[in-house]
Amino acid sequence: xxxxxxxSNNGVAPGASATLELSLQGALNLALDELLAEDPKALVxxxxxxxxxxxxxxxxxxxxxxxxxxxxxxxxxxSGILGMSIGLAxxxxxxxxxxxxxxxxxxxxxxxxxxxxxxxxxxxGAVPMPVTLRVPSFGGIRAPEHHGESLEALFAxxxxxxxxxxxxxxxxxxxxxxxxxxxxxxxFMEPKSRYWQKGLVVTEAAANLGTADDGGDAPSSAEITGAxxxxxxxxxxxxxxxxxxxxxxxxxAMVARCLQVAELAAEDGIDVEVLDLRWLKPIDADALATSxxxxxxxxxxxEAPRTSGLGAEVAQxxxxxCFGTLKxxxxxxxxxxxxxxxxxxxxxxxxxxDRILFGIQRVLEYKRG
Amino acid sequence: MQTLGTRPTTAGxxxxxxxxxxxxxxxPAVEAATGAELAELYRLMTAxxxxxxxxxxxxxxxxxxxxxxxxxxxxxxxxxxxxxDPARDFAFPTYRELGxxxxxxxxxxxxxxxxxxTWHGGLWDAAATHLAPIQAVVAxxxxxxxxxxxxxxxxxxxxxxxxxxxxxxxxxGLPVAITYLGDGASSQGDVHEAMNFAAVFKAPVVFFxxxxxxxxxxxxxxxxxxxxxxxxxxxxxxxxxxVDGNDAAAVLEATRRAVAHARAGHxxxxxxxxxxxxxxxxxxxxxxxxxxxDEEREDAGADPIARLRERILAEGVATEAALAxxxxxxxxxxxxxxxxxxxxxPRPGAEMFDLVFQEPTDELKRQKAAWREESEHE
Ligand SMILES: Cc1ncc(C[n+]2csc(CCOP(=O)(O)OP(=O)(O)O)c2C)c(N)n1
Ligand SMILES: [Mg+2]
Numbered sequence: 085x086x087x088x089x090x091x092s093n094n095g096v097a098p099g100a101s102a103t104l105e106l107s108l109q110g111a112l113n114l115a116l117d118e119l120l121a122e123d124p125k126a127l128v129x130x131x132x133x134x135x136x137x138x139x140x141x142x143x144x145x146x147x148x149x150x151x152x153x154x155x156x157x158x159x160x161x162x163s164g165i166l167g168m169s170i171g172l173a174x175x176x177x178x179x180x181x182x183x184x185x186x187x188x189x190x191x192x193x194x195x196x197x198x199x200x201x202x203x204x205x206x207x208x209g210a211v212p213m214p215v216t217l218r219v220p221s222f223g224g225i226r227a228p229e230h231h232g233e234s235l236e237a238l239f240a241x242x243x244x245x246x247x248x249x250x251x252x253x254x255x256x257x258x259x260x261x262x263x264x265x266x267x268x269x270x271x272f273m274e275p276k277s278r279y280w281q282k283g284l285v286v287t288e289a290a291a292n293l294g295t296a297d298d299g300g301d302a303p304s305s306a307e308i309t310g311a312x313x314x315x316x317x318x319x320x321x322x323x324x325x326x327x328x329x330x331x332x333x334x335x336x337a338m339v340a341r342c343l344q345v346a347e348l349a350a351e352d353g354i355d356v357e358v359l360d361l362r363w364l365k366p367i368d369a370d371a372l373a374t375s376x377x378x379x380x381x382x383x384x385x386x387e388a389p390r391t392s393g394l395g396a397e398v399a400q401x402x403x404x405x406c407f408g409t410l411k412x413x414x415x416x417x418x419x420x421x422x423x424x425x426x427x428x429x430x431x432x433x434x435x436x437x438d439r440i441l442f443g444i445q446r447v448l449e450y451k452r453g
Numbered sequence: 454m455q456t457l458g459t460r461p462t463t464a465g466x467x468x469x470x471x472x473x474x475x476x477x478x479x480x481p482a483v484e485a486a487t488g489a490e491l492a493e494l495y496r497l498m499t500a501x502x503x504x505x506x507x508x509x510x511x512x513x514x515x516x517x518x519x520x521x522x523x524x525x526x527x528x529x530x531x532x533x534x535x536x537x538d539p540a541r542d543f544a545f546p547t548y549r550e551l552g553x554x555x556x557x558x559x560x561x562x563x564x565x566x567x568x569x570x571t572w573h574g575g576l577w578d579a580a581a582t583h584l585a586p587i588q589a590v591v592a593x594x595x596x597x598x599x600x601x602x603x604x605x606x607x608x609x610x611x612x613x614x615x616x617x618x619x620x621x622x623x624x625x626g627l628p629v630a631i632t633y634l635g636d637g638a639s640s641q642g643d644v645h646e647a648m649n650f651a652a653v654f655k656a657p658v659v660f661f662x663x664x665x666x667x668x669x670x671x672x673x674x675x676x677x678x679x680x681x682x683x684x685x686x687x688x689x690x691x692x693x694x695x696v697d698g699n700d701a702a703a704v705l706e707a708t709r710r711a712v713a714h715a716r717a718g719h720x721x722x723x724x725x726x727x728x729x730x731x732x733x734x735x736x737x738x739x740x741x742x743x744x745x746x747d748e749e750r751e752d753a754g755a756d757p758i759a760r761l762r763e764r765i766l767a768e769g770v771a772t773e774a775a776l777a778x779x780x781x782x783x784x785x786x787x788x789x790x791x792x793x794x795x796x797x798x799p800r801p802g803a804e805m806f807d808l809v810f811q812e813p814t815d816e817l818k819r820q821k822a823a824w825r826e827e828s829e830h831e
Contacts, residue, residue, distance in 0.1 A: 135743045136670035157671050159640035160591055191590065191641070226518050228548065229573035229589040391816065420820045422809050427518055427570025428799035432828060442827050 103286050103303060109279040111253035112142045112218075115260040116180065118288070120150040123178060126264065128155040130165055130182030130218075139184055140220055140279050162188050166195035169215050170203065180264055182218045186273075187230025189219055193238075200269045201244030216263045216270045221249065222337050222387050223434055224277030226427030232276075233424055234388030236335075239271045240365040240397070247364040249273040251324065251339035253283040255362065261288065262318040273364075275337035320368035323375065327357035330381040330444060333372065333398050335361040338385045338435065345440045354444065364394055372398065373405035380406070383415040383443045385435050390418040412450030417443040478719055480692050480710040486702040488770035494535065494701045495765060496779045498527040498758050501552040503783040504561060504790060508551075508568065512736045516794055517568045523549050525699070525731030528757035529663050531556050532704030533631065533724070536712050541628040543601050545585045545594040549663075550633055557584045561786075562793035572800055592641035595660070598632035599651045602658035602715070605630075609718075626716035627657040631708075634660065637668025639682045648721070652689040655720035659711045660691075662723065663698060665730035666752060670743040683725035691721050698726030699757035702764070729753045802828070 106114065120126050128143055128150075134157040137144030147155040158165050162183050169179035183189045189196070196217070203213045223232030240247050246268055250256040256274065263270040291308045324339055325346050332342040339360045346356035359375050361367065376382045382402050384395040399414035417435045425433050486494070505522050512520045523530060530552025537544065539557045546553050554564045554577075563577040567587045574586030588594055605628045638644060639662060651658050662682045666673050679685070686693030692714065696707040704726055711722035731753050733740050740749070765771050806821035807813060 131668075132670045134670075137742065139669070139737075157675060159676050160637035160668050160671070161640045161642060163642055164640070188590065191643075226570050228519070228567070229587075231589065390820065420805065420824065421814075421817055422805045423573075425805050426567075426573045426800075428572075429802055429805055430570075432802040432805065432824070436828075438829075439827050 102290050103284050103307075105282055106253045106257075106285045107280050107282050108250070108253045108256045108274070109140055109142055111257040111283075111285050112260055112274065113144055113146070114285070114287070115257045115264075116143060116146055117149065119180070119261060119264050120146060120154060123264075125176060126154070126178045126180060127172060128180050128182070129158050129169065131158060131160055131184050133157060133182050138182060140274075140276065142218070142220075142274070142279075143182070162190075162192035163195050166192040166200060166217070169217075170195065170199050170213065173213050173215050174203075174211055178214045178264065180216045180218060182220075184220070185227070185231045185276075186219050186221045186233040186235055189217070189235060190230075196239070196245070196269075196271075197242050201242045204268065205244060212267045213269045214264075214267050216260070216266075216272050218260075218272045218274060220276040220279075221273035222275050222277065223424055223430055224275075224337055226430060229424075229426070232430070234386065234393075234419065235271075236273060236364045236386075237388055237392060237394045237397075240394060244269065245365065246270045247273065248362060249275065249336040249364060250362070251275065251334075251336060251360050252278070252281070253285050255322075255360070257285050257287070258318065259362065273336060277337045278340065281340070320363065321359055321361045321371035323357060323371075324360040325356070325358040327355040327379065329355045329357075329379055330383065330447060331357045331359055331372075331375045331379045332440070332444075333359045333361055333382060333384040334386070335364060336387070338387060341435070341437065342385055342440065345437055345444070348437065348441065349444060354448070356444070361398070367397065367401060369401050369405060372402050376402050376406045377409060380409050380411045381447045382406075382410075383417060383440070383447055385417045385440055385443070387419050387434050389421045390416060391421050393418055412447045415443040415447050475690065477687060477690060478692050478714070480694065480722060481713045481717070483706060483709040483713055486705050488768065490535070490705065491702060491761065491765050491768075492771045492775070494528075494531055494705065495758070495761050495771070495776060496782075497531045497535070497556055498552070498701060498761065499776075499779050500783040500786055501527045501531060501555050502758055503780075503787045504555070505551055507787040507791060508565065509732070509736065511791060511794065512568075516791070517565070517736075518570050519736050520568045521549050521735040522732035523551050525729050525753060525757065526663055526665060527552050528701035528704055528761065529661075529698040529726040529728045530633075532701040533633075533661050533708040533726070535705055536708035537629065537631055539583050541583075542712075543583045543585070543598070543628065543630050545598045545601075545630065545632040546587060547591070547633050547635060547638070548587055548589060549635075553633065554584055557582055559584050561790050562797055565790065565794050566797060569794060569797060571797060592634055592638040592643045595632045595634055595638070595641075595644050595647040596650065598630040598658050598660075599647045599654070599656050599721075602627075602630040602651070602656035602721075603654045605657055606655070606718070627718055629712050629715045630656075630658040631661050631712075632658060634662055635668060636662065636664040636666070636673045636677050636682065637671065639685075640668075640676055648685070648689045648691060648723070651721035652691050655718070657715035657718065658721045659708065659715055660721065660723045661708065661711075662725040663728055664725055665698075665728045667730050667734070667744075669734045669738065670740075672744075681725060683723050686723045691723055693723035693725065695725045695727060698728030699754060699760060701757060701761050728757075 133143040134147040165181050169181045172179045203211050239245050250259045263272050286303045334342045342358045349356045384398045386395050395416040402414050417440050508520045511517045534553040534556035559577045559582050567575040579586045683693035683695045694707050696703050707724050711724050714722045806817050
């Protein structure tokens with residue numbers, strides 16, 4: 085088995101050739117550190133990302149290590165941050181801008197939707213946009229207004245953008261690396277309520293050591309695949325928990341909640357599969373079809389409001405691919421069609437364990453006709 | 454501004470002939486603050502200080518989940534707010550304007566509700582108090598102030614042309630909007646749009662900039678090109694003043710001049726109050742990562758309340774005993790507020806659904822019913 089190191093949250097982790105125990109924040113920090121080291125054209129920019137290291141400390145230590153020219157504070161203007169990133173990309177750089185909180189992507193929507201998403205198409209491929217916009221996303225931290233929003237449907241609707249959300253430290257590390265290396269714009273939605281949750285992270289260096297299958301002190305090939313460090317693992321969904329009776333589809337912070345629900349359901353003899361969608365655009369339709377083809381029942385869970393949420397798209401894909409075998413219509417357990425409420429009402433808004441269990445129950449008890 | 458090229462002798466709009474520049478209007482002079490006004494500034498500032506300091510400790514005690522202190526900005530906030538008439542003027546605050554809210558007479562429990570995570574915008578009645586709800590998008594409400602202000606101009610015009618049934622634009626001038634913004638906010642494109650619109654429409658609005666040296670971890674030097682937001686006024690043809698934001702009487706006077714200009718129908722004005730954010734950005738912030746305690750002490754300068762106190766005593770405007778009485782009243786107010794904030798319970802979850810629209814949709818009603826059932830609310 086591989087060695088396990090514990091790395092403090094705030095320090096930049098060493099580029100260790102080992103499996104590390106990291107928080108999501110630490111895993112993202114490590115990924116950025118390695119990306120800046122491997123790619124001289126990579127840049128990190130945004131409000132408070134330099135000296136402070138970001139309000140969530142995801143960029144902590146990076147300015148000191150890679151220089152204040154490559155990791156820099158901007159004035160307080162999101163449209164400026166995105167517009168400037170577009171220009172930097174036109175000049176051959178690979179910017180990784182941050183907007184401080186999801187709600188503050190709205191002031192940049194003009195640049196994201198009308199410019200970033202269209203430049204490749206507009207220029208007939210002559211001007212690609214290798215820009216990864218990091219967005220601390222979703223709720224669950226009792227924050228002020230606009231500090232907890234779910235923008236995935238908005239961005240997934242825009243032609244020319246890819247959208248991804250990691251559920252845990254390993255996914256954060258692997259998916260951020262994949263996103264930044266892509267030649268196209270990616271909206272990278274980090275579940276802020278999960279920043280401080282720890283998990284084991286197989287680094288690329290560890291994966292490159294070879295595998296424990298050869299008898300070495302390295303992760304097994306299954307671990308490497310599960311870590312999303314293979315090409316196949318980087319583009320699609322993943323099964324976070326296998327099960328036979330029903331598929332829960334989720335992403336971001338809702339994956340952990342669905343895993344909890346699956347444990348509770350197991351006590352009642354219901355074997356729930358949890359599918360972590362990861363990529364919200366493009367959506368891995370094959371993974372949905374494979375999972376639901378097997379379980380024949382699906383519930384999709386998201387924090388975003390219900391109407392025109394991504395759950396509708398997921399349900400439609402499942403319906404198209406599995407109509408003949410489905411035992412019940414796909415259920416949605418979502419936020420409500422209301423502005424994200426203040427902390428006191430947050431638990432009423434975010435899908436909780438009870439509401440997800442009710443959704444499962446409706447699907448299991450569904451009778452045709 | 455330098456001009457290049459020759460001015461044509463013919464009339465017209467082409468070339469330099471088409472770009473006449475009117476000299477910047479001067480802000481009117483106003484009377485200096487009276488002794489009674491100095492005492493009123495002190496009474497409000499000491500109340501605001503005590504409420505603010507108490508709120509920090511309530512956050513530490515778990516009464517509030519988070520708080521953004523205004524420590525050190527009492528003179529800027531109270532001084533500017535006292536220049537307004539809350540009965541007819543309208544203020545657009547940021548998340549840090551406890552002093553403005555207090556001076557506008559907003560109920561402090563209702564004000565603190567935003568920090569207690571009861572209701573994002575706060576529970577006070579924005580229409581009745583003339584203090585807009587708190588909104589978190591930096592610079593998000595600056596244009597609203599311009600719109601509200603232009604509305605007063607339109608009302609006044611229609612009153613002048615039609616039957617005299619409009620309150621706006623009476624003999625004592627126009628109602629005025631004041632929009633509060635920080636040095637960080639001044640970087641947002643919306644602020645440029647707001648200043649330009651305000652100047653084009655001659656809207657009666659005062660842009661009150663609290664330049665407190667920091668936008669979270671980013672110092673003004675890395676934020677405000679040219680070093681001054683007020684200096685930008687010249688480009689828009691908006692008269693602007695920079696004022697010592699820790700001198701309450703000076704702030705009151707500067708804001709009164711700006712308000713008088715706007716009220717008289719001459720258009721917008723900018724006041725840039727140079728102050729200092731003595732506390733952390735918010736209770737979750739760790740200023741040690743970007744400034745040292747020595748720097749803080751040095752850059753903060755003299756405490757605005759201590760300065761006012763000194764002046765009041767030197768001028769014999771009020772006695773030590775009177776000031777001590779004000780301090781004691783402030784302490785009592787803070788304790789009463791603590792009890793009020795603790796007693797403030799959560800809002801009923803039904804409000805999530807009921808307050809989205811004036812006319813809720815059937816789908817929202819359906820979601821509310823499902824919520825009641827599944828979350829086991831009666
Ligand atoms: C559009 C937007 N971007 C980012 C933030 C996060 N944020 C909150 S306050 C702040 C700094 C504001 O600085 P300034 O305008 O100087 O006001 P101050 O905090 O000093 O009162 C930032 C970046 C926000 N609230 N809104
Ligand atoms: Mg500031």
